[in-house]
Amino acid sequence: MKGILTKLNSLKYWLPSYLTSKSSRVKNSQYPIHIFFCITDHFEPFWNKVDYKTAYSRVKRWVEEYPKIVEKHKDSDGRHPVHCFFYPEEEYNKELLTMLASLCHQGFGETDIHLHHDNDTSDNLRQTLLDFKSRLANEHGLLARDRQDGRIRYGFIHGNWALDNSRPDGKWCGVNDEITILQETGCYADFTMPSAPSDTQTKKINSIYYAIDDPAKSKSHDTGKDAEAGKRDNQGLLMIQGPLCLNWQSRKLGIFPRIENSGLTYNNPPSKERVDLWVKQNICVKAKPEWIFVKLYTHGAQEQSMKMFFEEGWFDRLFDFLEENYNDGKKYKLHYVSAREMYNIVKSVEAGDCSIFKTIGLYDRFLEKA
Numbered sequence: 001m002k003g004i005l006t007k008l009n010s011l012k013y014w015l016p017s018y019l020t021s022k023s024s025r026v027k028n029s030q031y032p033i034h035i036f037f038c039i040t041d042h043f044e045p046f047w048n049k050v051d052y053k054t055a056y057s058r059v060k061r062w063v064e065e066y067p068k069i070v071e072k073h074k075d076s077d078g079r080h081p082v083h084c085f086f087y088p089e090e091e092y093n094k095e096l097l098t099m100l101a102s103l104c105h106q107g108f109g110e111t112d113i114h115l116h117h118d119n120d121t122s123d124n125l126r127q128t129l130l131d132f133k134s135r136l137a138n139e140h141g142l143l144a145r146d147r148q149d150g151r152i153r154y155g156f157i158h159g160n161w162a163l164d165n166s167r168p169d170g171k172w173c174g175v176n177d178e179i180t181i182l183q184e185t186g187c188y189a190d191f192t193m194p195s196a197p198s199d200t201q202t203k204k205i206n207s208i209y210y211a212i213d214d215p216a217k218s219k220s221h222d223t224g225k226d227a228e229a230g231k232r233d234n235q236g237l238l239m240i241q242g243p244l245c246l247n248w249q250s251r252k253l254g255i256f257p258r259i260e261n262s263g264l265t266y267n268n269p270p271s272k273e274r275v276d277l278w279v280k281q282n283i284c285v286k287a288k289p290e291w292i293f294v295k296l297y298t299h300g301a302q303e304q305s306m307k308m309f310f311e312e313g314w315f316d317r318l319f320d321f322l323e324e325n326y327n328d329g330k331k332y333k334l335h336y337v338s339a340r341e342m343y344n345i346v347k348s349v350e351a352g353d354c355s356i357f358k359t360i361g362l363y364d365r366f367l368e369k370a
Helices: 002-013 015-024 052-070 094-105 122-140 178-184 272-280 303-311 314-325 339-350
Strands: 033-042 083-088 109-115 144-146 152-158 187-190 208-211 237-240 245-252 256-260 291-298 332-336 367-369
Touching (some): 109 122, 144 152, 152 339, 237 339, 303 314, 339 367
Parallel strands (some): 033 291, 033 332, 187 237
8 A cells, every 4th residue: 555655646746747738639630650669678687786697697588589579570661679778887797788789780679878876976977978888889889870970879768767866865866967968978868757656757748858957956857848840959858758647447456547657567568558558648749740659668687577578478469469450551550669760760850851761761860870
């Protein structure tokens, strides 16, 4: 009961936004509706402070089992799912990153940056991010490069959800100008949200928007300006959120609706009603409602998650349902994309160029693989 009360208390951060946005949510009127689907993984091989042997076995399992599953699945473009490994800086291990890079170079995934830190400083955070992105790019051939100037770019997920020092108690970050530092060090977009039922959850939900940093205060991404079709050169850090809503078809104690927070966990695996809810949140670039972005998250290196995905077949079930119900070519077209590709799609819409699916077009227009 205590856990339920805690979750109910957390609703104060986002429920008002949910209730007001729900009634005014844009309905799609143009077909086909394009679904851009991405799983971002807080991929932590040393989770729970395990030894190297255990961490190695976790990565090895992904390298061996993931390709066998996704090679069977195709979207409307004939592409298989691409897993997005957000690897924690504090868990760096050359051998494990070499294994993960091999999987990514075969086309089965891409790697970006995850970070857990506490009581940090701006200077230390800046150097940490610069050093880690350089190591990932130069030693492992990972991350992305800007097509215009060749700079190394990266996507970001904050550990413990505490982006921009957003916990009320100040733990697990400590840096109020974190959004500024992310921009300065080459972050192309943040993928941390949603975080409900955590008290780090933002007021702004189900959105793709730009957060303007206020270095004097925390949680600057609580609000922001929506990305909009045909409008370029927005200031701030691009925030790509996953779906957040109430799931009345799945209730705690038969009474309280579950919080649908985009998480793929062993005790809340993907399901038909969840997939439908993700799509219905209509996360899109403003003035382009027929292009829907579905960004999920998981902790894929944990044993229970791997059991769900690999042993109990939930990857197959998820992809089967998407392909059978959201890929008929008339009403819906499904696209499996990476975090980097989601960024490229957003920026292309902002630039007014929606001529998608060219050899070098929407998916790789601004950022290419390093």
